[in-house]
Amino acid sequence: MTVIDAVRGDLAEVRAQVDATLDRFLVEKARTAPDPCLPPLVEVLREFVAGGKRLRPMFCHCGFLAAGGSPDDRAVTWTGAALEMFHTFALVHDDIMDRSALRRGRPTVHRVLAERFLGDHHDDGTSAERFGVSLAILAGDLCFTWTDEMLDRAGVDHARWREVRALLHTMRTELIAGQYLDLGGDPRSTADPVRSAWRIIRLKTARYTVELPLRIGAALAGGDAAVMRACGAYGRPVGEAYQLRDDLLGVFGDPKVTGKPDLDDLRAGKPTVLMALARQQATPEQRAVISALHGDPELDEEQAERLRDVVVSTGAAARVERLITIRADRALGALRSSSMDRAAKAPLAELVAHATRRAR
Template sequence: MTAPALNVQSIDLAAVQSRVDRTLHDFLETKARNAKDHCLPLDVPAVLRDFLAAGGKRLRPLLCVLGWHAASGHGDDTAVVRTAAALEMFHAFCLIHDDIMDNSATRRGRPTVHRVIADRHDHDHLGTSAAILIGDMALAWSDELLNSAGHPPHRIAALRRVIDVMRQEVIYGQYLDLMTPLTPIPDDEAALQVIRFKTAKYTVERPLHCGATLADADPDLRTALSRYALPLGEAFQLRDDILGVYGRPGDTGKPVLDDLREGKHTVLLALAAQHADTAQRKLLDTLLGTEGLDHDGAAAIREVLDDTGARAAVEAMITTRYARALTALDAVPCPPPAAAALRHLAARAVERTS
């Protein structure tokens, strides 16, 4: 599964990402100036600016812009790029709060927002409380970016309907994820339900729908894009689950122990539990979700994942879903440059190491 090279007629994804990043940077610089003028805390825009500048795949903004291209969008795309930036600002809200819920210390190789504030003031509760507020501000500012994009009334109304659904889906997905430790480990359907709402719809399907809506796409095109988006989104999250256990912290930007210490019930762990013998199941039950889990314990869990065939099974699921997404893409009636870029992004999503 090698990402195809983009030819000269293709959409310049790096340029799109650069424009999204510049939009976010300029917006937050304006917010910082306004805060200074009104004697408001500069920490809020500064911490958020640093968080966004730390990296990230920008997959949702890229897919938003590609959705517009897929629906034969043409002319000035400034408003589309600003909408894409609004999706990334909303994603910042999700990640900041997600890191609090997961008690994660690092994100993208740097301290998480709640740890930045806690370490600065040597006060854990203050760090958590401040990060909740900064995440809330990211949510508010995502709306401001969206409302100031300059879309005509009919288009912003249609876009709002998609975004409202997207926000509900990801929050339901996060809630389901929060509750999965209460379900039996072998329940892979519960884990797949989390993937569908928290990742497949939120990360791939709805961003594509947002962009397509901005080009006044008909329902048939959105349905065709969904057939590509949903299996790709599942493959993306399944890859993330593997990286959360087997990845290198230097690549992933977070400790390899986090998911195991949290006891997150992923498809990977569900399949291992289904095929584990008595000793292997006892090891999983004993070590998963243990706050003090060390690298030796994690190595023992990985051995079970390998020996039960769980890792190989998830790799096969990724391959199957990736193929399904590409087959669906062949049936999407979109311009060749958009199809080429969507194919390229699909390969990047499943082959990544971070």
């Protein structure tokens, strides 16, 4: 077995432990529900949770190792599972806001709830869609609440617990700020679309997906200031590269591989770095095409292909690929020179490759 195979096996074990913890927790929640109305809702969440990439738990695990933590410590597994539960809350609500039909190749939670519990219409005339959205909001709220309960079960030392909680509060607040910007909530964002797109990446993805889970893991193991700085030096560029790859997949990815529709981002007019660069680098004729098609809720496949051609022609797609490579190299350089424990360096290097070269 090669070193890379061993590292991948270790990360797969982390994923398996988090999967098992989440499933046991949700089974317990269905069994001990205070009212029989809740188990069917919990079952939908249990189905949805299955199959996630578990990136945040893996980065949390690596942060724990980076600060000298034992890979078998129960606290890091429960903390990683709690981060995944919070991520489930974020995905359920994000899909509602984006009106997405698919997630991970399956119907989104609000779609499942609309079809499973209501059919076409409620007795009082409420539409199935509205009912599904309302139930999904409640399902997401349950996940948010259960995040704290799972963290309570981690059994973390009290002194370290305060730092973990502070980082979690930061992560939650920054994610909501990033989502606010993603929805176009800040009118100042139109003044500099490229800068605004980078703000979204850093708040909604880079820190949320990589840097803060790393720091949370390091805090669990009592990591010092040097380890925390290393988490930032590595985590920020990896998180940015991850979202840049996501932007490309949202426009050019194969839905059969990504598990998400390939028109959603274009129809929603997502303010990504990719599209901001395309607009910035476009000719007047190309800019007119972008203005007409990007954000058109009725965009069809033929129009989308025309828009994709313009994005490629402006050089924006190639520039984003270069930005991904630069950030991957920066992260690996930071990792090599860091004071992190050696046990964390190989899996963190593997996660750079996963984040930047993925197809879904």
